[in-house]
Amino acid sequence: MGNTARTTLVTRIQTVVFVLLLLTTAGMLAWLSEHYRISADWTAAGRNTLTEPSRTLVQRLDSPIEITAYVREDPLLRRSILQLVERYQRYKPDIRLRFVNPDHVPDEVRARNISTDGEMVVRYRQREEHAKIASEEALTTALERLARADTRWVTYVSGHGERDLVGTASYDLGKLGEQLQRQGFKLHELTLAEAGEVPAQAAVLVVSPGRENLPAEEVAAVLRYLEQGGNLLWLAEPGPARGMEPVADVLGVAFEAGVVVDPTTQVLGIAHPAFVPITAYPSHPVTENLHLVTVFPRAAGIAWVQPQGWRTRGILSTGLRAWSETGDLKSALQFDDDADVSGPLDIGIAMQRTLAANDERADDTSPGMDEVGPLTRPWPREQRIIVIGDGDFLSNAYLGRGSNLTLALNIFNWLANDETLIDIPVRSAPDQDFELSRTSAALIRIGAMFGLPALLLATGFFIWHRRRRL
Incomplete structure (x- = not known):
């Protein structure tokens, strides 16, 4: 009787000690998990670890x-x-x-x-x-892109009444400038009359028509920039090219007379037919993620030929029912076979070419280097140009319409050669298949249906028999 009572006491003490040790261990593990973190990737190819x-x-x-x-x-x-x-x-x-x-x-x-x-x-x-x-x-x-933001200069020509990337007027591009700075671009105002040349740090040069024609010496500076492989965004307007005719000749572009109109705009709730909507987009990095309509107020159609060495394609095109209206927009609109140009019309084109190895810009790696280890890249060897027959769609007044802002950011990222994803190697497990023979599968099923229950019964019987002896 005494042995039985003593055994029971020892068993209870062991149980209490075990519970205390278990709770202490659990508490220590909880504290360690809050203050220390250890992780391990046991996959064969390290698929859960950064490259x-x-x-x-x-x-x-x-x-x-x-x-x-x-x-x-x-x-x-x-x-x-x-x-x-x-x-x-x-x-x-x-x-x-x-x-x-x-x-x-x-x-x-x-x-x-x-x-x-x-x-x-x-x-x-x-x-x-x-x-x-x-x-x-x-x-x-x-x-x-955030790490190398200082290498992405957006240089815009000023001095003749051009649109200002930091301006607040309705026709200025201040809202776009704010978005570009948030995206890591550095804005640089350029007065060619003072500077004489486009700086080598310019990742993109923006030219928009001013109130005055661009002087011949400044146009010559733009041409030299293009000859050296510079990237250009030309925001044109209906009417004369404002001194940029030599640039148009080099690029093989000409602007149709008149203003593009589309009588189907009322279907989209747009009152004025000169506000041209674009609803369908080609497969191109500039337009690939556009899901909404883009709106272009008072745009000019672009006729183009592909210069030697360049790859040119239209990226913004009107519908079939649009045309370039040469008459008065205030009167009733009617297509004139003798004066107007029927649609579809390109109002935006993209050009690109591969720079030759001996091009000055292609060999200059210092302005565009990215100092972030293995992601270091030289200045792009591909030159890119976009010409759009409208600048109002980027203005403070219309940037928020539809997908205009998305299109604008796509344009600058593409021109700055930043539209592609970094090449991260794909890592997969060497063998993700687990195949069993029919015999093995049958043994597993029999083990699960009879073996495990039998093992549990045997374990229970052993424990019951042992406690009975005590």
Whole structure:
């Protein structure tokens, strides 16, 4: 009897000690999990770890990074974004992520030009870039653009009444300039009469018509810039080329007389036929992610021939029922076979060519180098030009219409050779298939149906028999 009581006491003490040790261990593990984080990627190809280019880039960014993911209440999508960002946080802990339901902040969504569910806005040193999809390629590309923002100069010609990228008037481009700076571009006003040449740091030169014709010596500077491989955005208007005729001749473009009109605009709720909507887009990096209509007030049609060595194509074209109206827009519009030009008309074209190895601009790698380790690239070897027969669509008055802002940012990213994703190597498991023979499958089924229950019964019987003996 005494032995039985003593055994029971020892058993209870052992149970209490075991529970205390278990609780202490669980508490210590909980505390360690809050203060220390250890992760390991056991996949064969390291699919859950950042690639070497991404790691090197992240470790060189010396300021905090804020990522805002605009996601609806979708647990799977939010989890995939969280897991992606956690890969970066292992190498840069000061990356902060927050989720925002776009349905709750419509004004913020419009202000930041959010177009897809799951789109991320990456903020670094007061600048912003967008990652459209939750992938390492997209996020690392956004970070790279932010890291080398100072190398992306947007130089715009001024001095003759041209549109101002920091101006506040309705015809100016100040709102676009703000967006470009948030995207990491550096704005540079250029007075060619004083500078004489376009600076070598210019990633993109913007030319818009002013109130006066561009003087011949300044046009010559633009031509020299193009000969050296510079990228150009020419925002033309209906009417004369304002001194830019030599540039038009070199590029093989001519502007149709009159103003493009489209009588079908009323279907889209546009009252004036000179506000031309574009609803269909070709497959091109500038237009590939445009989902809404773009609107072009008072545009000029462009006729073009492809100069030798260039690849030219239309990227913004009107519908079949549009035409270039040479008459008075205030009177009733009617197509004139003798004076007007029928549609479809190109109002925007893109040109590109590969620079020769002996081109001065192609050999100059100093202005456009990106000092972020393995992502370092020389100045682009491809020259790009966009000519659009309208500048109003980028103005403060119309930038917010439809997809105008998205188109504008696409144009500048393409011209600055920043439209492509960083090449992140695809990593996959060497063998993702698990195949069983019929015999093995039958043994597993028999084991699950009879073996496991028998094992549980035997274990229970053993424990019962042992306790009975005690």
